[in-house]
Amino acid sequence: QVQLVESGGGLVQAGGSVRLSCATSGGIFSTYSVGWFRQAPGKEREFVAAISRSGLTTGYGNSVKGRFTISRDSAKNTVLLQMNSLKPEDTAAYYCAARSDAYYGGSSDSEYRFWGQGTQVTVSS
Numbered sequence: 001q002v003q004l005v006e007s008g009g010g011l012v013q014a015g016g017s018v019r020l021s022c023a024t025s026g027g028i029f030s031t032y033s034v035g036w037f038r039q040a041p042g043k044e045r046e047f048v049a050a051i052s053r054s055g056l057t058t059g060y061g062n063s064v065k066g067r068f069t070i071s072r073d074s075a076k077n078t079v080l081l082q083m084n085s086l087k088p089e090d091t092a093a094y095y096c097a098a099r100s101d102a103y104y105g106g107s108s109d110s111e112y113r114f115w116g117q118g119t120q121v122t123v124s125s
Contacts, residue, residue, distance in 0.1 A: 002027030002114050004096050009119030012086055018121055020081040022096030029077040030054075033105035035112055036070060036081050038092035038121075047107035048094070049081060057104045063089075086123045093118040 008020040022034060035050035047061045049070040058070050069082040079096060097112035099105045105112060 002032055002098050002100075004098060004114055004116035006094060006096050006116045006119040009094060009121045011122045011124065014086060014088055014123055014125050016086050016123075017082070017084045018086065020083065020094055020096075020119060020121070022079040022081070022116060024077045024079070024098065027098075027100070029072075029074060031100050032098040032114075033100075033102055034070075034072065034079045034096060034098050035105045035107070035109075036079075036094060036096050037109050038090075038094045040092040043092075045095075045109050046092075047109065050105045050107060051079060052104040054103075059104070059107065061107070083121070086121075088123045088125045091121060091123050093120050 003026045005023045036048040039045040050059045051070045055072045067085045072079045095118045096116045098114040099112045
């Protein structure tokens with residue numbers, strides 16, 4: 001069973017960049033597809049990005065497309081989320097999630113079985 005630990009969050013000014021990491025352990029990294037989701041206070045959890053087992057297939061939520069990039073580092077068993085041109089509306093707790101039953105996990109949070117504890121990103125205007 002895989003464990004997920006997010007890191008890299010913090011306070012950043014609008015227009016700035018942050019890179020989040022999702023470190024995995026306890027499983028075979030190449031067998032998991034991974035997604036990033038976020039949740040702001042009082043709002044529903046929102047799909048941010050997803051990446052396939054191989055890293056060849058990626059997908060993004062409409063609100064982050066063109067600004068965020070998801071990638072995976074097989075040597076470090078880590079999935080990265082590079083966040084550029086940040087906006088105050090990107091402020092949220094960011095979670096990574098994994099599933100082993102699909103090559104590409106997609107945008108539905110209910111399909112992901114394993115979740116990290118989250119990391120907070122706050123974008124000031």
